[in-house]
Amino acid sequence: xxxxxxxxxxxxxxxxxxxxxxxxxxxxxxxxxxxxxxxxxxxxxxxxxxxxxxxxxxxxxxxxxxxxxxxxxxxxxxxxxxxxxxxxxxxxxxxxxxxxxxxxxxxxxxxxxxxxxxxxxxxxxxxxxxxxxxxxxxxxxxxxxxxxxxxxxxxxxxxxxxxxxxxxxxxxxxxxxxxxxxxxxxxxxxxxxxxxxx
Amino acid sequence: xxxxxxxxxxxxxxxxxxxxxxxxxxxxxxxxxxxxxxxxxxxxxxxxxxxxxxxxxxxxxxxxxxxxxxxxxxxxxxxxxxxxxxxxxxxxxxxxxxxxxxxxxxxxxxxxxxxxxxxxxxxxxxxxxxxxxxxxxxxxxxxxxxxxxxxxxxxxxxxxxxxxxxxxxxxxxxxxxxxxxxxxxxxxxxxxxxxxxx
DNA sequence: TAATTTGCCTAATGGTATTAGGCAAATGAA
DNA sequence: TTCATTTGCCTAATACCATTAGGCAAATTA
Numbered sequence: 216x217x218x219x220x221x222x223x224x225x226x227x228x229x230x231x232x233x234x235x236x237x238x239x240x241x242x243x244x245x246x247x248x249x250x251x252x253x254x255x256x257x258x259x260x261x262x263x264x265x266x267x268x269x270x271x272x273x274x275x276x277x278x279x280x281x282x283x284x285x286x287x288x289x290x291x292x293x294x295x296x297x298x299x300x301x302x303x304x305x306x307x308x309x310x311x312x313x314x315x316x317x318x319x320x321x322x323x324x325x326x327x328x329x330x331x332x333x334x335x336x337x338x339x340x341x342x343x344x345x346x347x348x349x350x351x352x353x354x355x356x357x358x359x360x361x362x363x364x365x366x367x368x369x370x371x372x373x374x375x376x377x378x379x380x381x382x383x384x385x386x387x388x389x390x391x392x393x394x395x396x397x398x399x400x401x402x403x404x405x406x407x408x409x410x411x412x413x
Numbered sequence: 414x415x416x417x418x419x420x421x422x423x424x425x426x427x428x429x430x431x432x433x434x435x436x437x438x439x440x441x442x443x444x445x446x447x448x449x450x451x452x453x454x455x456x457x458x459x460x461x462x463x464x465x466x467x468x469x470x471x472x473x474x475x476x477x478x479x480x481x482x483x484x485x486x487x488x489x490x491x492x493x494x495x496x497x498x499x500x501x502x503x504x505x506x507x508x509x510x511x512x513x514x515x516x517x518x519x520x521x522x523x524x525x526x527x528x529x530x531x532x533x534x535x536x537x538x539x540x541x542x543x544x545x546x547x548x549x550x551x552x553x554x555x556x557x558x559x560x561x562x563x564x565x566x567x568x569x570x571x572x573x574x575x576x577x578x579x580x581x582x583x584x585x586x587x588x589x590x591x592x593x594x595x596x597x598x599x600x601x602x603x604x605x606x607x608x609x610x611x
Numbered sequence: 612t613a614a615t616t617t618g619c620c621t622a623a624t625g626g627t628a629t630t631a632g633g634c635a636a637a638t639g640a641a
Numbered sequence: 642t643t644c645a646t647t648t649g650c651c652t653a654a655t656a657c658c659a660t661t662a663g664g665c666a667a668a669t670t671a
Contacts, residue, residue: 389561462628
């Protein structure tokens with residue numbers, strides 16, 4: 216007694232996979248916070264309870280979307296870094312990160328959904344770290360400097376894009392793109408002259 | 414027919430102010446996302462509906478907590494920067510930011526709760542920008558470079574602390590404090606040699 | 612075609628946010 | 642001190658969302 220009653224009602228073809236993909240799209244459309252089982256069920260023309268055979272609960276759904284986003288981001292980053300080195304690699308890496316975040320704000324938010332240790336260990340987090348180190352290899356930093364630099368890059372990229380998405384730079388000149396270009400350039404300089412002396 | 418029925422039941426003394434303060438503490442204890450009217454009412458031994466004469470709704474409550482956190486952060490930053498310049502100012506500013514975030518994780522999360530334009534304009538956001546520029550004054554950057562640098566600092570600080578709070582650096586050496594110190598030092602170097610030539 | 616599995620549904624429970632209206636406590640006037 | 646008024650928290654009601662249990666029909670297998 217709900218939607219297009221086809222008398223006998225064909226099945227919707229739900230799958231964990233399809234739910235997660237649709238959830239990711241939903242997140243980009245209406246925001247990750249509002250990506251709930253209820254809303255997702257609505258999109259599939261299905262009752263909320265029906266999701267629970269494919270997804271453990273709301274948290275499980277969000278976790279899976281987060282893992283998907285992390286995979287996608289790692290894929291893009293890998294593609295960007297492949298065949299490049301030094302400033303070229305750094306720029307491509309940075310842009311891949313920012314472009315993904317701006318094109319997929321919901322997924323990007325999802326990517327920072329807190330994961331418990333086991334889940335995180337199984338996900339693409341490791342690939343992200345490897346990618347950062349691949350970019351930094353061209354700058355020849357010894358440990359622990361390379362680790363410091365990995366953290367700096369992570370902080371700058373995620374911080375900048377988060378602030379930009381939140382509209383932090385919207386109402387003032389120069390535009391966000393210009394600052395981004397300049398900042399990446401500055402990071403390159405910084406990495407080439409990293410104060411490696413203690 | 415609820416809690417300690419005092420027959421006649423004395424008033425709880427609710428106030429917008431007190432609700433917001435208690436909400437901020439609650440956020441630090443159980444997390445900003447879980448800081449809801451229902452939970453807050455529970456803390457005051459009061460029915461949820463009773464909050465609605467003091468706060469418009471859940472969003473209003475969260476917004477007020479966010480504004481409180483922004484004020485507190487600006488206060489600390491101002492105190493840290495006062496009487497200092499150059500690297501000294503930068504370090505004190507950075508530490509004030511990070512110390513606050515680590516001591517008050519819920520408030521820090523609240524501080525990044527999205528505000529609509531008018532609300533943001535009325536809040537302490539302006540003071541934050543002024544503080545950044547005060548720190549940067551010592552480095553003598555011409556526009557638009559100073560703006561780029563303001564954005565860089567904002568990105569690094571908020572990004573680093575967010576990642577650290579999320580446990581991003583917990584399971585690996587060196588510890589988060591060491592990277593932080595090193596990164597702030599590197600930022601100082603970067604600012605002193607900012608590639609001001611276009 | 613009969614047996615079994617599987618997929619989505621209905622039903623039920625309990626939690627949250629929010630509004631409307633009531634009664635008693637606090638406040639101020641006489 | 643008593644009466645009137647305001648104010649503060651309560652009860653009641655509505656409408657969501659999340660989650661579990663159990664049912665029936667469709668898909669699958671024998």
